[in-house]
Amino acid sequence: MSAHPQILVIDDELQILRALRTILGQQQYTVHVAHTGEEGLALAAAIQPDVIILDLGLPDINGIEVCSRLRTWSEVPVIILSAHENDQEKVAALDAGADDYLTKPFSADELMARIRVALRHRARTSGAKAAVIQAGNVVIDLAAHLVTRAGAPVKLTATEFKLLAYLASNAGRVLTHQSILTHVWGYAEDSQMEYLRVYIRQLRQKLEENPRNPQLILTESGIGYRLMT
Amino acid sequence: MKPFFLILRPLWRVIAAVLTVGGYSVLLILLKDYFTTSIVALLYLVPVVVSAAFWGGLAGITASILSFLIFNYYFLHPVYTFAVSQPQDILAMFVLLGVAMLISNLMARAQQRLQLVQAREREMRQLYELSAALTGQTDARRVMHILAQRLETIFPGTVAEIQVDTAGMRFAIREPDEPVQHPAANPVRVPLYASRGQIGQIVLYGHANVISLDQERLLQTCASQGAVALERAILAENETRARVLEESDKLKTAILSSVSHELRTPLATIQASATSLFNPDVEFDPEARGELQALLIEEVEHLTQLVGNLLNMSRIEAGALKLQCQWNSLAEIVDTAMRRLRRSAARQRIEVDVADDLPLVYVDQVLMEQVFVNLIGNSLKFAPPETPIRVSALLEGASMQVTVSNQGPPIPAEHIGHIFEKFYLIPGMDSMRGTGLGLSICQGIVEAHGGKIWAENLEKGVAFRFSLPNVSQDNLAGLLPEEEE
Known part of the structure; x- marks a missing residue:
């Protein structure tokens, strides 16, 4: 077993595989490759990778199904790759347990950033949960229910804190509207979206340097939100 | 009885x-x-x-x-x-x-x-009514409905079924549309003969088994009238289909000619830069190397955007634009669009006057963001450097009015009504890169939301305006429940 993080790439496009193998190999990752969903699932069970990169357009089974089948026995972070036109599919895959997504075409920087977040998140979930999260000059102490910005305490309402806490405990990862609504409000209905928009604006006004050019809480159009650390 | x-x-x-x-x-x-x-x-x-x-x-x-x-x-x-x-x-x-x-x-x-x-007079009137009802009908199903309804009126107490079976279509319409009570009871069948042979038949259920000679004659006349109308409608439909195909063929040709140039330019740059970087005989100094790499990235982004535009356009054209509408903050959408435009907007000042406490709008976030990216991107292309571009939104009555204005050259009057058409480029301005797709995509998206989009020449510059009808009742402050901090 190599000490380098193991990455499993499930994609049927040879050129993409070739590029990813080279790029990831350069970054000291050990790369495994599967061309179909079934092969990917089998390989995932055999090598127990640290991160899975999964293309949604596989020839045999739907990427969403790969996610949900994987989730029945594994918590390994899954980053999905998808073509631009199927936003709905991305959301479905995320709701089925994928951790993050990249839209083709994507840059190597974006891919690396996502992989780093996924690895960090994996380390965090497998070990003790981080109680203190730092994002820019904002520090979120989940245990103490304390949020400071540049050292000064920030007053948040209960819902604002709940929302921020959920974003923070998944720092760096995209969270779908649905999962945010379910975690913070307990149920996900279209009408609840209005509250989510309002609370996100409130949080940005309290935490961002410039709420109109947010650096901490990013909007992922059509998908959800992401807290950057 | x-x-x-x-x-x-x-x-x-x-x-x-x-x-x-x-x-x-x-x-x-x-x-x-x-x-x-x-x-x-x-x-x-x-x-x-x-x-x-x-x-x-x-x-x-x-x-x-x-x-x-x-x-x-x-x-x-x-x-x-x-x-x-x-x-x-x-x-x-x-x-x-x-x-x-x-x-x-x-x-x-x-x-x-x-x-x-x-x-006879009643018959004549019924036939007249039938032919009047069938006149000008170009939809085969509609013709079948009318024929069945008329037959049901002419022969009360029966269920009339019209069956059509031609190369292009095969279906049946029944009036009144209810299950036949005694399907086994011998229905009366009359073939529908058109100029090119039988195209279907009329089946009359529930009539007394024997129909009089007069009734049969009437039924035959109805059948021949119906057959003629039906054939005409089927031919009209085929013609429409052929025309649509021809239109889409024209569109494809237009896309190819307009896009091939647009595709070639970045491809040429990419090929030149990549082969240079790959050339083992040339030692690039770091600056030149960086320049070539930057070019590669820029042109790939350009291509990506172009392909995205083409995809959006073809989806709008095919009527396959599925809106994923949710309550959205217009300010948030504009801010996200600005983030995407950050690099290309470096030379110009963009003034955003979209209050973040405006009432929410019920829109597709991704598509609406695209509208802003295209409109602002368009202004960036045509407005002189160092002049401001303004983005503003105001609630007017029950709809949101959005304006993107720049200080670019006015649009000549004869072109201003056409700039939202596909592939429409203003002659004399073709030194700019463009496919003539951006604005027509905006139009497709805004209209899919039930809004309107238009352009106006200002005293100094040009304004693109659009309206969005689905606006929430409350503004944001009204939405927020009271909560302890």
Whole structure:
């Protein structure tokens, strides 16, 4: 077993595989490759990778199904790759347990950033949960229910804190509207979206340097939100 | 039930004739002393004519015979017997019978002719109504519906089914649209013949098994009218389909010619830069190397955007634009669009005047962001450097009015109505890169949201404006529940 993080790439496009193998190999990752969903699932069970990169357009089974089948026995972070036109599919895959997504075409920087977040998140979930999260000059102490910005305490309402806490405990990862609504409000209905928009604006006004050019809480159009650390 | 009524109806007529003659006879018997027998014989023609006129031949003949008998019994000597003593009375009696029968017969024939004429007239009216209803129909299903409805009116109590089976289509329409109660009962089938052979058939369920010759003739006429209308509609549909295909073919040609240039330019840059970087004989200094790499990235981004535009356009064209509408903050959408435009907007100042506490709008976040990216991107392309671009949104009445304005050159009046058309480029401005897709995508997206988009020349510059109709009732402050901090 190599000490380098193991990455499993499930994609049927040879050129993409070739590029990813080279790029990831350069970054000291050990790369495994599967061309179909079934092969990917089998390989995932055999090598127990640290991160899975999964293309949604596989020839045999739907990427969403790969996610949900994987989730029945594994918590390994899954980053999905998808073509631009199927936003709905991305959301479905995320709701089925994928951790993050990249839209083709994507840059190597974006891919690396996502992989780093996924690895960090994996380390965090497998070990003790981080109680203190730092994002820019904002520090979120989940245990103490304390949020400071540049050292000064920030007053948040209960819902604002709940929302921020959920974003923070998944720092760096995209969270779908649905999962945010379910975690913070307990149920996900279209009408609840209005509250989510309002609370996100409130949080940005309290935490961002410039709420109109947010650096901490990013909007992922059509998908959800992401807290950057 | 029906046959029973059919027997009863002539019976009632005969009874009516009997009653009329009987009543009339009572009156005559009471006034017996005032009339001679020959006058009475003459007077008996009245109930006969009345019966024949009102209740037809059978009633007329019944009235004739009854009058003959009563006249004999009550008025001819010896009275209260059917015997006749005077020979002249015998003559009067048989003249009455003869004339009465003749009149009945004539009246009945006139009646029949009238009924025939009325039936013809009704038929003509029904056929006229059918042809009027079918005129100008270009939708085959609609034609079938009309035909079935008319048939159901013309033949009450039946279920009319129209079946069409041609190369292009195969379906059936039934009126009233309910399951046939006795599908086994022999339906009446009439083929629909058009100029190129049979295109389907009419099936009439629930009609009495035997239909009269007249009804069959009517049904045939309806069928031939229906077949002609149906054929016309099918041909029209085929023609429309052919035209759509031709249009889309033209569109594809236009896309190819417009896009191939746009695709080649970045591809040429990419090829040149990549092969240079790959050339082992050339030592690039870091600056040149960086420049080539930056070019690669920029041109790839350019290509990506182009492909995205083409995809969006083809989806709008195909009517496949599925809106994922949610309540969205317009400010958030503009801010996200600005983030995407950050790099290309470096040379210009973009002033955003979209308050973040405006009421939410019910829109597709991704597509609406694309509208802003395209409109602002368009302004960035045409406005001179260092001039500001303004993005603003205001609530006007029940809709949100959005404006993206720049200080670029005015759009010539003859072009301003066309700039939202696909591939429309203003002549003389083609030094700019463009496919003429950005604005038509904006239009497609805004209209899919039920809004309108247009361009206006300002005193200084150009404004692109669009409206969004689905705006939430409350502004944001009103939405927020009170909560302890």
